[in-house]
Amino acid sequence: MRWPRLDVRLAADALASLRLTLVFIAWLGVSVLWAYYREEGRSVILALPLAALALNLAAALLRRPALYRNGPLLAFHLSLLALVALAALGRASYLTGRVELAEGVPFDAAALEAERGPWHRGRLQEVRFMQLGFDIDYAAGMRRGATRNRVHYIDEAGFEQQALIGDMQALELYGYRFYTTHNKGFAPTFEWTAPGREPVVGAVHLPSWPIHEYEQANRWRPGGAHDELWVMLQIDEPLADAGSAWQFRLPQQHRLIVRAGEQRQELRSGELTTLAGGSLRYLGLRRWMGYVVFYDWTLSWMLAAATLAALSLGWHYWRKFAARPWRPDD
Amino acid sequence: LNLETARSTAVSRLNRMSGITDEQQTGGEMIIDELSTLWTALVCYVVAGTVAVVAVVLGRRPERTVLAGLLLGLALHTASIALRWERLGHGPFTNMFEILSSNIWSLLLAFTLAYWRIPAIRASAAVVMPVLFVMMGWLMMTDRIDGHLPPTYHTVWLYIHIGLGKVFLGAVLVAVGLAGVILLRHYGWGRRRFARLPQDARLDDLAYRCLAIGLVFDSLMLIAGAIWAQDAWGRYWAWDPLETWAFLTWLALVLALHARVTFRLSAVTGATMVWGVFVLGFLTFFGVPFVSMAPHKGAV
Numbered sequence: 001m002r003w004p005r006l007d008v009r010l011a012a013d014a015l016a017s018l019r020l021t022l023v024f025i026a027w028l029g030v031s032v033l034w035a036y037y038r039e040e041g042r043s044v045i046l047a048l049p050l051a052a053l054a055l056n057l058a059a060a061l062l063r064r065p066a067l068y069r070n071g072p073l074l075a076f077h078l079s080l081l082a083l084v085a086l087a088a089l090g091r092a093s094y095l096t097g098r099v100e101l102a103e104g105v106p107f108d109a110a111a112l113e114a115e116r117g118p119w120h121r122g123r124l125q126e127v128r129f130m131q132l133g134f135d136i137d138y139a140a141g142m143r144r145g146a147t148r149n150r151v152h153y154i155d156e157a158g159f160e161q162q163a164l165i166g167d168m169q170a171l172e173l174y175g176y177r178f179y180t181t182h183n184k185g186f187a188p189t190f191e192w193t194a195p196g197r198e199p200v201v202g203a204v205h206l207p208s209w210p211i212h213e214y215e216q217a218n219r220w221r222p223g224g225a226h227d228e229l230w231v232m233l234q235i236d237e238p239l240a241d242a243g244s245a246w247q248f249r250l251p252q253q254h255r256l257i258v259r260a261g262e263q264r265q266e267l268r269s270g271e272l273t274t275l276a277g278g279s280l281r282y283l284g285l286r287r288w289m290g291y292v293v294f295y296d297w298t299l300s301w302m303l304a305a306a307t308l309a310a311l312s313l314g315w316h317y318w319r320k321f322a323a324r325p326w327r328p329d330d
Numbered sequence: 331l332n333l334e335t336a337r338s339t340a341v342s343r344l345n346r347m348s349g350i351t352d353e354q355q356t357g358g359e360m361i362i363d364e365l366s367t368l369w370t371a372l373v374c375y376v377v378a379g380t381v382a383v384v385a386v387v388l389g390r391r392p393e394r395t396v397l398a399g400l401l402l403g404l405a406l407h408t409a410s411i412a413l414r415w416e417r418l419g420h421g422p423f424t425n426m427f428e429i430l431s432s433n434i435w436s437l438l439l440a441f442t443l444a445y446w447r448i449p450a451i452r453a454s455a456a457v458v459m460p461v462l463f464v465m466m467g468w469l470m471m472t473d474r475i476d477g478h479l480p481p482t483y484h485t486v487w488l489y490i491h492i493g494l495g496k497v498f499l500g501a502v503l504v505a506v507g508l509a510g511v512i513l514l515r516h517y518g519w520g521r522r523r524f525a526r527l528p529q530d531a532r533l534d535d536l537a538y539r540c541l542a543i544g545l546v547f548d549s550l551m552l553i554a555g556a557i558w559a560q561d562a563w564g565r566y567w568a569w570d571p572l573e574t575w576a577f578l579t580w581l582a583l584v585l586a587l588h589a590r591v592t593f594r595l596s597a598v599t600g601a602t603m604v605w606g607v608f609v610l611g612f613l614t615f616f617g618v619p620f621v622s623m624a625p626h627k628g629a630v
Contacts, residue, residue, distance in 0.1 A: 292565075
């Protein structure tokens, strides 16, 4: 039995079909809808029609003179190909994550909850910055305004720096971008001393405030403690005023209710209590900020490719329509 | 004194109807001016549109009257938006009332420009204006509450993104008018009434050009939106409802333009595709934010 010989040119011509382009565009549309309603396997669902379109386009660029002899149209389609390739590379090497940092606590890459591409080879371990505190304005009606978040960091040249980041302004280190979020709140800080052990300092991040104003409690088990600690913040002064403008700040008058097993204690800043398995000193209240972390080295290249695509498409149409202006009676 | 009391009560009632509480209201006079200017603008649009429709039915050409009505409406509408902008300190971007109002304004601006510059297609106002009447009716039924500009909206990319989107939808609206004429002719009703417009092939060609302009501006709008999203939320694209439907609209536009290059489409098929793109774009602009806008808004 003889296999039919594959004619590469014929195959490329078939692959370069404009009708096939329409089929693949429709396939991509259906895939986008599918991915919208079912998040599982989104990358694969979208990658298949995009790969098919890229193949179709690459073949058309090789085999269709109307494409490769028309400069603007060629630039447009090459930019599209570059976009698809960059998107694929970006997905292979990206990182997105979330981390919460209390005031005075340095960033720890191990605490990051992240998703990353299989080829991600960033320098996250080298990132050094510390949260110094923040102010957030609120307008009447509990409407959030500007966030001013202060950070101390060591830049890539090894120098210590300070910066004010917030809405529309991320901290960028080693290609990683750290964005403040609406997720922020209070963090009671404790010193736990178990017999025969070094004291441990820990900050318990309470749920986001003010959105969870009435759920300001969380659990913590310090090393060597017999029981898990349950900590609740009781604020004894009005902090958020729905009727007028106000600013996010630490409460001056507050208590902590700490429960460990059957024991219940009320603590104020600086107070010490003895619990089963050790002693607990309440050091005070701090603020914590939730950050979104983003890494994608293809970002600026994608922007360049997308802008070139749109502008070259505009150029193509401009030339085409200017060459033959529209007249009602042609 | 009685007159003053009555006036004050009327202001209060109007504000309640507008969703503005007495506490929120700081200058009743200004709010009344802002809304009454808007309503007057809408009346101008409706009169101009009605004249355009009736003229097509009766075979008349009161084009100057229609143009004057549209221009007067646009001037008043601009004043109303400016008054609101001045009062709130931000543009019309934050709630459905503002989004509808600003889009009616931009769509009418785009169509008025086409109406003025391309006299041969003026009768297509009889198709375009009823579409805009629907939006105006929706605007009148929408809560006229004051919006709050989230912190992520304090960026020049907001203006660029929205401005490009308005050009896109405006270009598609002009195409929709031409496509509507083709379809009405095809189904018989418009054959005699739109007889003075160019042949279907010419209208189809112009609609194609409008779609092409729409594609360029839609692409730029998506790019500007991605830049904004990256700065605001730390991701340039996340397939949120608005992004997903905006991409589907872009794909539909690409499909419609590619189909014209691939096949020799009839004017009727081309016109149907124009309407398909417009409906999808319309639902993306006004339907999706109605259902979900969470990722595009500042949270508490």
